[in-house]
Amino acid sequence: xxxxxxxxxxxxxxxxxxxxxxxxxxxxxxxxxxxxxxxxxxxxxxxxxxxxxxxxxxxxxxxxxxxxxxxxxxxxxxxxxxxxxxxxxxxxxxxxxxxxxxxxxxxxxxxxxxxxxxxxxxxxxxxxxxxxxxxxxxxxxxxxxxxxxxxxxxxxxxxxxxxxxxxxxxxxxxxxxxxxxxx
Amino acid sequence: xxxxxxxxxxxxxxxxxxxxxxxxxxxxxxxxxxxxxxxxxxxxxxxxxxxxxxxxxxxxxxxxxxxxxxxxxxxxxxxxxxxxxxxxxxxxxxxxxxxxxxxxxxxxxxxxxxxxxxxxxxxxxxxxxxxxxxxxxxxxxxxxxxxxxxxxxxxxxxxxxxxxxxxxxxxxxxxxxxxxxxxxxxxxxxxxxxxxxxxxxxxxxxxxxxxxxxxxxxxxxxxxxxxxxxxxxxxxxxxxxxxxxxxxxxxxxxxxxxxxxxxxxxxxxxxxxxxxxxxxxxxxxxxxxxxxxxxxxxxxxxxxxxxxxxxxxxxxxxxxxxxxxxxxxxxxxxxxxxxxxxxxxxxxxxxxxxxxxxxxxxxxxxxxxxxxxxxxxxxxxxxxxxxxxxxxxxxxxxxxxxxxxxxxxxxxxxxxxxxxxxxxxxxxxxxxxxxxxxxxxxxxxxxxxxxxxxxxxxxxxxxxxxxxxxxxxx
Amino acid sequence: xxxxxxxxxxxxxxxxxxxxxxxxxxxxxxxxxxxxxxxxxxxxxxxxxxxxxxxxxxxxxxxxxxxxxxxxxxxxxxxxxxxxxxxxxxxxxxxxxxxxxxxxxxxxxxxxxxxxxxxxxxxxxxxxxxxxxxxxxxxxxxxxxxxxxxxxxxxxxxxxxxxxxxxxxxxxxxxxxxxxxxxxxxxxxxxxxxxxxxxxxxxxxxxxxxxxxxxxxxxxxxxxxxxxxxxxxxxxxxxxxxxxxxxxxxxxxx
Numbered sequence: 001x002x003x004x005x006x007x008x009x010x011x012x013x014x015x016x017x018x019x020x021x022x023x024x025x026x027x028x029x030x031x032x033x034x035x036x037x038x039x040x041x042x043x044x045x046x047x048x049x050x051x052x053x054x055x056x057x058x059x060x061x062x063x064x065x066x067x068x069x070x071x072x073x074x075x076x077x078x079x080x081x082x083x084x085x086x087x088x089x090x091x092x093x094x095x096x097x098x099x100x101x102x103x104x105x106x107x108x109x110x111x112x113x114x115x116x117x118x119x120x121x122x123x124x125x126x127x128x129x130x131x132x133x134x135x136x137x138x139x140x141x142x143x144x145x146x147x148x149x150x151x152x153x154x155x156x157x158x159x160x161x162x163x164x165x166x167x168x169x170x171x172x173x174x175x176x177x178x179x180x181x182x183x
Numbered sequence: 184x185x186x187x188x189x190x191x192x193x194x195x196x197x198x199x200x201x202x203x204x205x206x207x208x209x210x211x212x213x214x215x216x217x218x219x220x221x222x223x224x225x226x227x228x229x230x231x232x233x234x235x236x237x238x239x240x241x242x243x244x245x246x247x248x249x250x251x252x253x254x255x256x257x258x259x260x261x262x263x264x265x266x267x268x269x270x271x272x273x274x275x276x277x278x279x280x281x282x283x284x285x286x287x288x289x290x291x292x293x294x295x296x297x298x299x300x301x302x303x304x305x306x307x308x309x310x311x312x313x314x315x316x317x318x319x320x321x322x323x324x325x326x327x328x329x330x331x332x333x334x335x336x337x338x339x340x341x342x343x344x345x346x347x348x349x350x351x352x353x354x355x356x357x358x359x360x361x362x363x364x365x366x367x368x369x370x371x372x373x374x375x376x377x378x379x380x381x382x383x384x385x386x387x388x389x390x391x392x393x394x395x396x397x398x399x400x401x402x403x404x405x406x407x408x409x410x411x412x413x414x415x416x417x418x419x420x421x422x423x424x425x426x427x428x429x430x431x432x433x434x435x436x437x438x439x440x441x442x443x444x445x446x447x448x449x450x451x452x453x454x455x456x457x458x459x460x461x462x463x464x465x466x467x468x469x470x471x472x473x474x475x476x477x478x479x480x481x482x483x484x485x486x487x488x489x490x491x492x493x494x495x496x497x498x499x500x501x502x503x504x505x506x507x508x509x510x511x512x513x514x515x516x517x518x519x520x521x522x523x524x525x526x527x528x529x530x531x532x533x534x535x536x537x538x539x540x541x542x543x544x545x546x547x548x549x550x551x552x553x554x555x556x557x558x559x560x561x562x563x564x565x566x567x568x569x570x571x572x573x574x575x576x577x578x579x580x581x582x583x584x585x586x587x588x589x590x591x592x593x594x595x596x597x598x599x600x601x602x603x604x605x606x607x608x609x610x611x612x613x614x615x616x617x618x619x620x621x622x623x624x625x626x627x628x629x630x631x632x633x634x635x636x637x638x639x640x641x642x643x644x645x646x647x648x649x650x651x652x653x654x655x656x657x
Numbered sequence: 658x659x660x661x662x663x664x665x666x667x668x669x670x671x672x673x674x675x676x677x678x679x680x681x682x683x684x685x686x687x688x689x690x691x692x693x694x695x696x697x698x699x700x701x702x703x704x705x706x707x708x709x710x711x712x713x714x715x716x717x718x719x720x721x722x723x724x725x726x727x728x729x730x731x732x733x734x735x736x737x738x739x740x741x742x743x744x745x746x747x748x749x750x751x752x753x754x755x756x757x758x759x760x761x762x763x764x765x766x767x768x769x770x771x772x773x774x775x776x777x778x779x780x781x782x783x784x785x786x787x788x789x790x791x792x793x794x795x796x797x798x799x800x801x802x803x804x805x806x807x808x809x810x811x812x813x814x815x816x817x818x819x820x821x822x823x824x825x826x827x828x829x830x831x832x833x834x835x836x837x838x839x840x841x842x843x844x845x846x847x848x849x850x851x852x853x854x855x856x857x858x859x860x861x862x863x864x865x866x867x868x869x870x871x872x873x874x875x876x877x878x879x880x881x882x883x884x885x886x887x888x889x890x891x892x893x894x895x896x897x898x899x900x901x902x903x904x905x906x907x908x909x910x911x
Binding site: 037049054111120125134 | 196223247311
Binding site: 097143152 | 806
């Protein structure tokens with residue numbers, strides 16, 4: 001193994017995922033600006049919308065999850081991620097509380113389908129081919145799988161994310177209780 | 184024998200989609216489908232909310248372009264209030280809108296597409312990421328980070344935060360701009376402008392490496408649509424809608440955006456949650472049109488800021504008629520970044536930009552309002568109906584990326600037909616099918632990034648379903 | 658131990674010849690308090706923090722939110738400090754792992770009971786419920802969210818009430834009754850089906866009693882009551898006028 005390969009293999013592995021969210025938490029992550037590049041010397045980004053790795057690895061040290069669980073796909077995905085992750089971080093209000101993504105819970109998915117696909121369109125129909133069904137209720141991540149770290153915010157600020165990532169990379173488990181709030 | 188190839192997930196996109204390719208007996212691609220696999224439901228769950236909450240709520244449609252939604256939504260609310268907002272407020276909203284254009288285009292170009300553009304479509308999978316580019320091409324990586332930061336910093340200085348900046352409100356904006364902040368923004372411009380021009384320089388030189396891709400990346404005739412001002416120049420905040428055909432003829436112009444429903448319809452297909460806007464007089468799917476940077480560069484022959492104008496004309500000189508290859512969305516994006524930077528500078532040069540009266544107040548005076556603006560990816564339309572107390576009774580959102588849906592689907596078919604043939608399927612070929620989608624820079628923020636139970640795999644199956652051969656990547 | 662709503666009951670023969678001062682311990686520290694003070698008042702006077710929500714300086718106490726629950730030696734249950742009068746020799750504990758856990762649970766119940774979407778709320782950043790999540794260190798809710806369907810009443814020309822954000826603290830009811838005197842706001846229903854209502858559950862804009870003074874909006878701790886022109890993150894509420902108004906109306910010291 002080369003020196004670089006050896007160094008890489010000792011790095012913590014990091015994954016990021018978005019479920020039913022707006023990607024704002026990922027954008028906030030990128031808002032760390034050059035701090036992201038600096039931090040990247042401490043981790044390997046093994047799975048993320050930003051990289052082309054297509055399979056979730058066998059075991060990841062830290063996975064940041066943005067977004068609520070809203071479809072059958074999300075559900076399968078988050079269960080698989082939990083199984084293959086040591087430290088699961090719910091990132092942002094959608095993952096923590098459902099937030100805006102869960103606003104459809106007061107009416108349920110049927111009125112949504114009706115409004116979007118049957119009114120005011122040509123070829124009205126509800127898409128079902130190659131697309132996952134919506135769950136009856138949009139749910140926060142911890143209602144579906146156990147979560148290790150909760151990071152509130154819509155989105156959490158880049159400073160908060162930097163703090164959380166730095167601590168995780170140093171081997172500590174951060175807590176945002178009393179530090180950050182929803183919204 | 185006939186088979187299906189599934190590319191799932193499509194990476195380095197905002198949001199998520201998957202692609203299925205249908206091949207016939209001879210191994211020729213007969214059909215290609217781009218599935219958007221998520222649905223948020225904003226148009227429904229906003230019903231019952233007070234209309235003045237809509238900017239803040241619809242901002243959460245997207246974390247990359249919340250400003251676009253804030254602007255279009257605020258404009259729809261202005262129409263419900265029946266106010267003409269103070270001129271300084273319109274200019275301030277424009278500054279934020281343009282800053283977002285810069286940041287979003289920087290994200291698309293550097294963070295998502297630069298691995299392909301710098302390292303090549305066939306580069307090893309593990310190298311195709313911005314983090315690797317930051318190490319292999321440090322100055323380009325630094326430019327990318329700096330340009331995205333430039334746009335975000337302007338938004339932050341105007342609104343107090345970068346993401347979901349609820350400073351744009353019905354009637355105007357929430358706070359005036361201070362002289363200190365204006366000076367800070369102006370101070371950042373020279374470096375940003377230099378970085379964009381540097382990028383244009385190396386990118387233009389690299390275009391010749393992609394002749395094959397340019398030929399087949401969604402390169403076909405379509406209409407183009409976007410906002411233009413009264414001079415027929417690109418307009419990102421106000422203006423009228425214009426449609427041109429692939430020859431460059433204006434087939435419909437000076438259209439009041441508030442009447443969008445007269446000429447834009449939406450169709451549904453069973454295989455994707457994203458709908459298909461189309462130009463009504465030509466029906467669906469004949470009325471397919473493209474929006475966004477490529478369209479905007481095609482709609483106007485030149486622009487009104489000096490440095491960008493030179494680039495603009497050079498771009499248009501590539502073809503006597505509108506540029507048709509979607510590969511050139513990348514090129515157009517860079518030119519728009521330059522134009523936006525210059526535009527911001529000229530807007531801030533006006534002393535009146537510091538005016539204190541930045542918001543008009545009123546109550547419900549119209550039971551309906553439409554707000555239209557150019558988002559980074561294309562024209563964005565917000566349309567609300569309210570009751571007399573201002574509670575939303577109906578909302579219709581035509582999202583920028585949605586206009587490109589039909590073109591994206593045709594585009595992957597065209598690309599796949601060229602690169603996917605016979606039994607052998609190379610990994611770089613699959614990347615190219617994804618790359619054509621990346622040129623559109625779609626904002627599928629409602630969509631997710633699916634996980635591989637079926638990772639990126641090509642499965643060759645016999646008619647009885649038994650697996651003959653499998654090629655995996657990643 | 659006595660607990661009661663409104664002004665503290667002063668009945669009982671025991672009270673007739675009482676001295677004005679009571680001595681009690683809070684968290685092990687001996688303090689003196691006036692006989693007519695609540696545990697909450699005594700604690701705050703001695704810089705002992707107890708979280709509250711329905712309490713507001715200048716309004717009567719109701720003990721509605723239960724965030725101020727404290728342990729009192731000898732009592733079988735936790736008692737709400739705002740409506741419990743100090744007694745001689747009382748031993749009060751205001752913070753312990755058990756109390757903290759209950760307080761956090763109460764806060765989670767608030768969030769689960771209705772639809773609190775902080776990110777898009779007019780009070781985001783200026784909300785007492787949100788501040789409590791920081792104070793008590795709550796970052797997520799373990800109790801299943803109820804997602805009730807609740808109305809928004811925007812019929813009043815200047816104000817809106819969004820029941821999704823209401824925590825039934827009844828400050829609006831109390832200020833409208835005790836300070837303005839209009840008695841427009843009331844409460845109907847019970848438990849989870851409770852609702853604050855205007856007049857006889859008529860649209861606020863049709864109310865014949867409302868004076869549009871806006872006091873209810875100023876005292877509302879969340880984004881349930883707000884002015885229509887409030888948008889963005891610039892909402893500020895100013896209930897500081899209350900103690901002053903109270904003095905002027907009733908000649909009482911706050």
